[in-house]
Amino acid sequence: MPPMPRSKLWGAHFITLIAPIVSAIEVTIPLTAPSGAASLMGNLVSLSIEQDRWIDWAGTTEPNAFFNNVLDNFIQITNTPPFVRIGADSEDHTDFSYDVEYEEDIFPPSSAITPYPEATNITVGQGFYNIISHLPNGTQVHWGVNLREYNLTAAYLETLALMNAFSSPAVIEKNITLKFIEVGNEADLYYSNQGRNSSWDVQEYVSQWEEFAYNVSTTANLSESSYTKLIGAAFAGSSNNNLSGFSPQAIFNLGILESPAGQLIETISQHHYSGSFCTGGGSVMQDLMTKSYIRGNISMFVPDIEATSAEGLDYILGETNSMSCHGAPSKVDNMDISCNHLHMAVLLLSDVSNTAGAALWLLDYTLYATQVGISRLHFHDGIGYKYNLIQPTTLNYSILDGSPIAPLAPHVQPAYYAAIIAAEAIGSSGTTQAVEISIDEDNVSGYAFYENGSLSKAVFINLIAYFSGAGARNSTHIDFSFSGSGYTANNMSVKTLNIGYASDTTNLTWGGQTYETSDGRVSGLLTVDALPISSGVDLQETEAILVTFL
Known part of the structure; x- marks a missing residue:
């Protein structure tokens, strides 16, 4: 349906009770570093x-x-x-x-x-x-x-x-x-x-x-x-x-x-x-x-x-x-x-x-x-x-x-x-290169990373700001396809930056762990999802993930 008309609501507790929307995109990632990929x-x-x-x-x-x-x-x-x-x-x-x-x-x-x-x-x-x-x-x-x-x-x-x-x-x-x-x-x-x-x-x-x-x-x-x-x-x-x-x-x-x-x-x-x-x-x-x-x-x-x-x-x-x-x-x-x-x-x-x-x-x-x-x-x-x-x-x-x-x-x-x-x-290889992944989505970004010329990881970022009181938290489902020659992974690990709301100033976790400690060292049990590539991955509003291709 078309967007709802723009309106002004003078209150801080407006909540819309709706089911979250899941959009779907397919991204194509080269298996080997393209010519001109940035060295990092x-x-x-x-x-x-x-x-x-x-x-x-x-x-x-x-x-x-x-x-x-x-x-x-x-x-x-x-x-x-x-x-x-x-x-x-x-x-x-x-x-x-x-x-x-x-x-x-x-x-x-x-x-x-x-x-x-x-x-x-x-x-x-x-x-x-x-x-x-x-x-x-x-x-x-x-x-x-x-x-x-x-x-x-x-x-x-x-x-x-x-x-x-x-x-x-x-x-x-x-x-x-x-x-x-x-x-x-x-x-x-x-x-x-x-x-x-x-x-x-x-x-x-x-x-x-x-x-x-x-x-x-x-x-x-x-x-x-x-x-x-x-x-x-x-x-x-x-x-x-x-x-x-x-x-x-x-x-x-x-x-x-x-x-x-x-x-x-x-x-x-x-x-x-x-x-x-x-x-x-x-x-x-x-x-x-x-x-x-x-x-x-x-x-x-x-x-x-x-x-x-x-x-x-x-x-x-x-x-x-x-x-x-x-x-x-x-x-x-x-x-x-x-x-x-x-x-x-x-x-x-x-x-x-x-x-x-x-x-x-x-x-x-x-x-x-x-x-x-x-x-x-x-x-x-x-x-x-x-x-x-x-x-x-x-x-x-x-x-x-x-x-x-x-x-x-x-x-x-x-x-x-x-x-x-x-x-x-x-990472620590000293050979890492990166390219932006073409994503036809206004506020989803993606980057592919290569070590010794071969695809190793990808980062995806959902830049839609999700706030308290904004209703359901929507997500984008990402399916993967690959181009060029090289090793095609069958599985992946997914590490997530968990954020409650875009306005949060504390209580973020990265793979279930926190750096908000008295000594600045990471603490907590590492949590990483292991998934088949064929399943794709969901990316919520105000979220980032690191995908490692296995």
Whole structure:
């Protein structure tokens, strides 16, 4: 039947008593990796950490055990630690002093919109850098130094302290390495954030970057043969939405890669958020989760990626997450919920960035990014930010509105499960490739994974947001067919991310197990369904599954 007319229902308890609808689709999966399939590294999902409270993440006199545990979970799965970027907005507010042991920060007042604001001034000492030794063995690091304050002495001292830390016996013994130095964060925003005057443009940026990056590279003794290289760009948006004229193409055209420092650029980084909460206001979770919206937010970078690839450089999202300014809590008012042939409107209250719905967004966003040439995504985290994958220290006031709360111990948030699922799909072979599966369904996504060229797994995600009070929970039945030559499995195992509602902030389970533990380690009995391929599989609204072909 045709959709019901759109309506507004002013109440939070509207329930429709109907049987769930099961739609059916057939997907065709190649048995061997198609030409051009994306190669995936185990650190595809990595971290960007706001620099101002780095000591809380790493620990000072001893490592932060919770943070190390949740990082080690990925090592157990992929044999690769997440890449850690330390910097962001506060990298451009950092100065160095030999009189400071770790760091001294000045913070603006907390507010309901920004309960945990970034520091406006950070003064650090050598110990701030030395505690990099607290990270897990083999961690690669990407560290930012200050360009915005136009203080060559500060950049010199920060670089010297960095190199002293990474050459220390404690760091060398654990094979923790400084892979990239980033000179300046989001310089395209320097005029709007009062870092430069109205004459600021990309040409002036290239001139200043070359000056500072040359100083940094000579201080660090970098060369084309050295392990440590420089990050290029670190701009706040794509060339499609950056009206200031800052883009990889622009700096390439201005000759940055031919400069002495520019020759040390190995990777181009850009930043992206799928919306904003900088001035408050509501955000609709279903918008964030919608398949077409996710693809639009990634595909806008394609011209930049292509230009970067043409220069022989790697391309990453060096800082990304759901909603800028630390994520969004949301009042979802008069939300239209489309459930196949049913259409209803219901008043719901829901969070966005700290929810199970955001976990499904992160999983699809990450996997789709690999399909357009993005090799790694650094999801931004700070102490108390709404969109964090990890809250690594005890919180004393709400991440949603800044109100006092009982002490909340370190914990993971729902998005962490998405990172775990991506890690399990990639595995530890070092040969994994992935392709998106063609699915003619508006909010069901699928990706096939290959090891040594042969089909091994698939991930399916149902992006329809299911809320309390929305009536029956519908599902999509997926039948499989296979194309090309290669081994055809007869059986499969199915592991499910169980979610009550898209607005849930806790009580998710992955294969029956939880990471919501006091030490960040997985707990509970693993539950995996063993099924014949011929039976297909059901995928509920607000659900993700990992299929392993046996």
